[in-house]
Amino acid sequence: MKRQGSPTRELAAARLSDVNDERPVLPGGAPARLSIDLDAISANIATLNEVSGNAQVLAVVKGDAYGHGLVPAACAALRGGASWLGTAQLAEALALRNAGVTAPLISWLLAPGLDFAAAIRARIDLGAPAVWTLDEIAAAAREVGETARVQLKIDTGLARNGAYGADWPLLVEAAARHTADGSITVTGVFTHLACADEPENPSNAAQQRLFADAVRDCERAGFALEVRHMANSAATLLLPEAHWDLVRPGIATYGLSPAPHIGDSAHFRLVPAMTMTANVTVAKRVPAGQGVSYGHTYVTADETTLIDVPCGYADGIPRSASGRGPVQVAGHRFSVAGRVCMDQFVVDVGDLPVAAGDEVVIFGDGRDGGPTAQDWADAAGTISYEIVTRIGNRLPRAYQGQVA
Numbered sequence: 001m002k003r004q005g006s007p008t009r010e011l012a013a014a015r016l017s018d019v020n021d022e023r024p025v026l027p028g029g030a031p032a033r034l035s036i037d038l039d040a041i042s043a044n045i046a047t048l049n050e051v052s053g054n055a056q057v058l059a060v061v062k063g064d065a066y067g068h069g070l071v072p073a074a075c076a077a078l079r080g081g082a083s084w085l086g087t088a089q090l091a092e093a094l095a096l097r098n099a100g101v102t103a104p105l106i107s108w109l110l111a112p113g114l115d116f117a118a119a120i121r122a123r124i125d126l127g128a129p130a131v132w133t134l135d136e137i138a139a140a141a142r143e144v145g146e147t148a149r150v151q152l153k154i155d156t157g158l159a160r161n162g163a164y165g166a167d168w169p170l171l172v173e174a175a176a177r178h179t180a181d182g183s184i185t186v187t188g189v190f191t192h193l194a195c196a197d198e199p200e201n202p203s204n205a206a207q208q209r210l211f212a213d214a215v216r217d218c219e220r221a222g223f224a225l226e227v228r229h230m231a232n233s234a235a236t237l238l239l240p241e242a243h244w245d246l247v248r249p250g251i252a253t254y255g256l257s258p259a260p261h262i263g264d265s266a267h268f269r270l271v272p273a274m275t276m277t278a279n280v281t282v283a284k285r286v287p288a289g290q291g292v293s294y295g296h297t298y299v300t301a302d303e304t305t306l307i308d309v310p311c312g313y314a315d316g317i318p319r320s321a322s323g324r325g326p327v328q329v330a331g332h333r334f335s336v337a338g339r340v341c342m343d344q345f346v347v348d349v350g351d352l353p354v355a356a357g358d359e360v361v362i363f364g365d366g367r368d369g370g371p372t373a374q375d376w377a378d379a380a381g382t383i384s385y386e387i388v389t390r391i392g393n394r395l396p397r398a399y400q401g402q403v404a
């Protein structure tokens with residue numbers, strides 16, 4: 001039976017009213033908004049828990065929970081059965097602790113000079129890719145008078161963060177030294193895959209072999225490892241041999257497919273949690289031959305109705321989706337007409353009767369044929385991760401579903 005989070009304690013700090021007040025309501029209201037379905041996040045974690053067999057689930061909540069809101073999304077993930085949380089930046093891990101989240105928590109993108117003492121006091125596991133990191137953490141631990149929880153990060157082929165090649169044995173050696181004097185305890189070892197969304201790519205097996213060697217190195221050094229982990233969303237869903245003790249899904253937590261070329265959200269039994277909507281500001285009839293938006297890159301073919309949708313690239317609507325980004329109005333699909341502007345874009349809805357105030361769905365869970373964040377990613381030549389993460393910043397969010 002795998003260990004799962006215990007929501008009652010962890011969620012003591014979070015009620016729906018609290019999280020809905022987390023962001024200031026814009027004076028005067030907002031013409032476009034996000035709705036976040038916390039039950040979808042919980043259900044996605046339950047699905048990932050099922051798929052990952054005996055491994056526990058660490059919900060990755062970096063990047064403000066991929067734009068979904070750090071604390072409410074983290075609480076929903078714990079409620080769904082995640083036993084760990086993870087962030088890249090330390091500030092986000094500390095914010096979770098400040099919000100009352102007590103679940104096991106790791107932060108893995110550390111720069112020299114960060115407040116490691118605060119992290120140690122907050123019982124945050126620290127992902128260490130280099131000897132300097134261990135040295136700074138150990139010094140902070142001595143200052144605090146506690147033993148720091150550290151997880152060693154090996155670079156098995158992503159060539160990004162993590163100890164690479166000959167630096168790995170040096171990292172293990174330094175960790176053994178700091179363990180011997182009681183300043184750290186090595187609680188885990190982990191790595192990150194480069195091509196998990198291509199299950200047949202030979203780099204997956206190569207990374208797996210190097211990671212198995214690294215685990216043996218840690219065992220030989222006598223570290224009492226609690227968790228060994230390498231699987232992101234794609235590996236959780238597609239590479240069972242990469243599950244080890246703990247899987248680290250990020251994008252799948254929020255219901256988006258990590259491998260859209262293999263299957264969409266529904267294929268992986270995931271439900272997108274974020275819906276973005278806006279209200280039409282102006283609807284107008286124009287004749288055939290009217291150029292639309294900056295540069296007149298779109299020209300009406302017939303007399304038609306144009307609607308103005310009040311969100312733009314300042315809200316994270318990618319300008320590169322000009323002429324292509326999909327929307328749904330009254331159950332009908334349309335595309336952006338012409339260029340996306342800073343605060344608005346235009347849609348040609350033909351003869352559909354649309355009036356100011358009518359709702360436009362920018363993206364959502366895709367049921368009823370509506371557009372998804374993946375559709376916007378395709379339209380903009382990017383990945384769904386970038387769509388949801390960048391949209392998070394200016395729009396007010398309303399949370400649906402159960403928090404605690």
Ligand SMILES: *Cc1c(COP(=O)(O)O)cnc(C)c1O
Pocket residue numbers: 060062088108192231232233234248249250251252258
């Ligand atoms: C972002 C990240 C993940 C999650 O990746 P997804 O593709 O979103 O599942 C897991 N582990 C590490 C180290 C990461 O940086």
